[in-house]
Amino acid sequence: MKKIMMKGTEAIGEAAIIAGCRNFFGYPITPQNELTEYMARRLPEVGGCFLQAESEVAAVNMIYGAASVGKRAMTSTSSPGFSLMQEGISYIACAQLPAVFVNVVRGGPGLGDIQPSQGDYFQATKGGGHGDYRLIVLAPSTVQEAVTLTELAFELADKYRNPALILADGLLGQMMEPVEIEEKQVSYDNSSWALTGAKDRPPRKVTSFNIDPYGLEKMNLQLQEKYRKMEQEEPRWEEFQTEDAEILLAAYGTVGRICKSVVKIAREAGLKVGLFRPITLYPYPYSPLEELAKRVSMILTVEMSSGQMLEDVKLAALRLTRIEFYGRMAGVVPTPGEIFEHLMQLVRRR
Amino acid sequence: MTFSFILSGFGGQGVMLMGQILAQAGMQEAKNVTWFPSYGPEMRGGTANCTVVISDEPVASPIVDSPDVVVAMNIPSLLKFEPRLKKNGFLFLNTSVIDRKATRNDIRVIEVPANEIADRIGNLKVANMVMLGAIIAVTKCVRKDSVVSALQYKLGEKGSSLLKLNIEAIEAGIKHVGG
Known part of the structure; x- marks a missing residue:
């Protein structure tokens, strides 16, 4: 076509x-x-x-x-x-x-x-x-x-x-x-x-x-x-390079695709990072996220907000793994580089 | 192979169209492409820009930290985007408007007096196409025939009378950089 x-x-x-x-x-x-x-x-x-x-x-x-x-x-x-x-x-x-x-x-x-x-x-x-x-x-x-x-x-x-x-x-x-x-x-x-x-x-x-x-x-x-x-x-989601992931990014929409670039950058730097991208935000895909949470050492939720989907990530994964957040607000779009930098800071802080 | 571009200039210099034609040409070569415009509340005479990615792989982020190519059609664009250009990246300067030099020495600078060349062809408005010719000749991101067919698509039937002029401008840009 x-x-x-x-x-x-x-x-x-x-x-x-x-x-x-x-x-x-x-x-x-x-x-x-x-x-x-x-x-x-x-x-x-x-x-x-x-x-x-x-x-x-x-x-x-x-x-x-x-x-x-x-x-x-x-x-x-x-x-x-x-x-x-x-x-x-x-x-x-x-x-x-x-x-x-x-x-x-x-x-x-x-x-x-x-x-x-x-x-x-x-x-x-x-x-x-x-x-x-x-x-x-x-x-x-x-x-x-x-x-x-x-x-x-x-x-x-x-x-x-x-x-x-x-x-x-x-x-x-x-x-x-x-x-x-x-x-x-x-x-x-x-x-x-x-x-x-x-x-x-x-x-x-x-x-x-x-x-x-x-x-x-x-x-x-x-x-x-x-x-x-x-x-x-009806829950729908995409997993990107989660098979061997030790760190999981969780992001939806535009930030979801930006985070795919972060996954690539991180993997080039030797970090096993994957992405969980919800496609339906309601109904939210809690179960698959819960399963992934059991396998990773950290979930970094990235949003163009102060941390709203973060609450759903916590509903799925609280107490199962470390949950972190990075967000920009008010119309500022985070770049792959800045998200990766934040991720590196979190990894070093472990 | 992935090429990322930021094309920037005054509103009216045709940077959005330049980006769209690049992306369209990339698509016609069965590559993955994205085009994203700055769409702020710009005023007439203000500076506008767009980001284009052309890649053999699916494009993840349409937002780029450090582009492979920066095209500056005016001084504000040079000031804003030269610092972000990737090391060894290409900086295209429209020297008809920009009366200063690039400050970095770890990049490749291509100077194109796009307005003067366009004026010589007979229409100042095709300065963007002169620049586009220079871009494709230097970077080899897409082929000339793809650009011509993208241009044909963009101009449509209504603009078909302008096709010859635009192609001439692209060829003049190619020639300027020795392509």
């Missing part, structure tokens, strides 16, 4: 179209504007609907509407915009509707800056909105993987009737890399629950509201049952 150079944002847009998404509602924000722009250009060509909403709050509620009639819908934003969407995401999760979100994370908190960051990990994986719900969270580290995971996001969202999130960052969004995007026939059938007009069938209701606490608890139990199933079936 023919490879083409694409930006991460554009590749996510094309992958969504291949996955059958014909509805995109969004509001501009850097560094993801190329995705909105791409959808504005491409969706009319394939008979879809692009609409620039008046705000992120409006966009998420448009997604809620499109999802409730069973249509594949997506929106994309960056950190402050994603915060604005949280109320709607909680509603969509409670109403058990599939929808795909993209957060091209930038430096924060607050208005922050527009450079790459991973500071929204807690918000993405621990529930940014209110109530007991979970998002399926996928973290691509290359443009090609962004394509695969966008398609997967639509599949999983439908499978579990739950919103899914592509958690990217400004670096992945802005960089160009060759991709292969395979044309495929996608069919999906949401007719068993979607609001399609009640002609010749009993009416249905899509709601995130139940005034009776016992009734609402029942809805909650259904959600929890789904989450347990996801935790059993």
Whole structure:
């Protein structure tokens, strides 16, 4: 198949179209504007609907509407915009509707800056909105993987009737890399629950509201049952040179690929270093990390944040091995060299 | 074999395009490539740069500590990136704009009066392509025919009338460095 150079944002847009998404509602924000722009250009060509909403709050509620009639819908934003969407995401999760979100994370908190960051990990994986719900969270580290995971996001969202999130960052969004995007026939059938007009069938209701606490608890139990199933079936991760590793790097997304360079540098220096890269951030791949933790003398978690995924690493590996952290914040991207230097300091401190 | 580049210059000097064509040409030679732009809140006349990696192996980090090649189209780019260049790396200087010398003596400096050469061809805007010609001739990171076909792809049908001029600029860059 023919490879083409694409930006991460554009590749996510094309992958969504291949996955059958014909509805995109969004509001501009850097560094993801190329995705909105791409959808504005491409969706009319394939008979879809692009609409620039008046705000992120409006966009998420448009997604809620499109999802409730069973249509594949997506929106994309960056950190402050994603915060604005949280109320709607909680509603969509409670109403058990599939929808795909993209957060091209930038430096924060607050208005922050527009450079790459991973500071929204807690918000993405621990529930940014209110109530007991979970998002399926996928973290691509290359443009090609962004394509695969966008398609997967639509599949999983439908499978579990739950919103899914592509958690990217400004670096992945802005960089160009060759991709292969395979044309495929996608069919999906949401007719068993979607609001399609009640002609010749009993009416249905899509709601995130139940005034009776016992009734609402029942809805909650259904959600929890789904989450347990996801935790059993959906964790995905990559291991890179872990077979003989004595030291493990743990990193996701862009930092995951930067850490692959660190592994190479470290191995040239004679250190047996491997990489554990979670691909699903929820459900988190705790079990494989726990197994690796038993075999290594140290896990160094590296993030573009103050140490958010670090808490999940500790959940998997606490007391099994030494756990260390290196992070940059606010849009500063760590280089392979600086991570390696930090690793060497830790090794010497042993 | 892996080549990493930082290409830097004023907004408008075409450094982003230069990087994209390099990456596109690398891809056409079935290599692994990444292109990453600085995308800060730059103002008109400010300095922009991009990082390109071309490799036989999958590219791990698209961020590079010490590039093999630095291309400085203006003085701020020279000041910022000369210190980061790898030992024995190539520093390409656009001497039409940069009126000073490199300070390190453990690197290989290639001086290209890109604006003057472009002007002689008839269009100042192809100074970036003059520089690109010099880069591929000296580093041999990609072949000239790959660059030409990448250029063709980038210009598309709309820009096909500009193809001849751009190729001429690339050839002038190659010739300047004796390639």
